[in-house]
């Protein structure tokens with residue numbers, strides 16, 4: 001295993017799936033790549049400066065053909081190589097990735113190193129592939145350590161596009177979107193494009209204080225959810241002053257006022273199970289068939305929250321949002337104007 005300051009040692013276990021496909025230049029047929037060509041397809045791996053070992057299924061398989069014997073092959077390889085590596089990346093087809101992640105999480109007990117499973121929607125050799133990003137991010141997370149040299153992730157997790165999800169709480173939710181995996185109930189470990197930066201920071205700044213256990217849901221995959229009153233700190237920049245944090249909290253309470261939540265839900269289709277909604281809201285919601293169905297599908301056991309992601313994208317949360325706070329404190333911006341400015345910034349960010 002890596003000593004302090006030595007290069008991280010990561011073992012990639014390539015099982016198959018779309019991520020490993022490349023087009024045969026002559027026949028144009030997709031075929032699994034030979035692992036030794038990985039660096040040719042993802043030259044940026046060299047920039048990571050990791051020591052990378054690899055093992056591969058022979059032949060690589062479509063994940064619809066995975067069965068428990070394959071799960072145990074992966075688990076045994078992790079076990080056999082456990083002391084020699086700092087982390088493990090399993091490349092896997094998306095169709096049954098969540099099943100394998102669940103199985104491995106139960107098979108590999110007492111982990112103190114990361115086992116990160118990833119794949120992609122487009123083959124790694126395609127120009128627009130998501131496989132390159134997913135592989136590089138998975139490798140970075142598998143290597144991430146805090147200042148005490150402890151691994152940042154010590155469990156089986158799925159990394160896919162913007163989400164790092166607890167292995168046994170993940171589901172495939174799309175056959176097309178790059179954000180193809182989501183988690184039910186408190187399973188998001190990290191969320192957003194800023195996540196790798198946070199991983200590389202000192203452990204004390206772990207995801208801006210983000211604690212996945214406090215997240216109760218996210219109705220819009222890919223957005224930053226304002227999960228509950230305890231979860232908000234994670235998008236308030238850690239660098240702002242205590243006074244600015246107070247103002248930010250006051251702003252959140254403003255956003256969470258009943259009429260603001262109702263307006264949001266009518267516009268975006270969210271639901272707030274713990275909110276006793278007004279008659280006006282019910283009447284307006286009933287006019288929209290989809291919203292009506294949605295609202296009535298929720299009962300007291302449902303854990304879904306209003307999502308403020310549209311005005312709180314992570315990039316705004318980290319930069320522009322902090323810059324606007326002093327204006328809010330000095331009274332130059334009313335909460336309404338603050339909200340409006342954030343919305344404009346959010347739209348600009350979304351268009352980038």
Ligand code: ASP
Pocket residue numbers: 016017018019061062063064092093094095096119120121
């Ligand atoms: N059929 C493929 C698999 O699950 C799909 C994918 O990788 O996205 O292996």
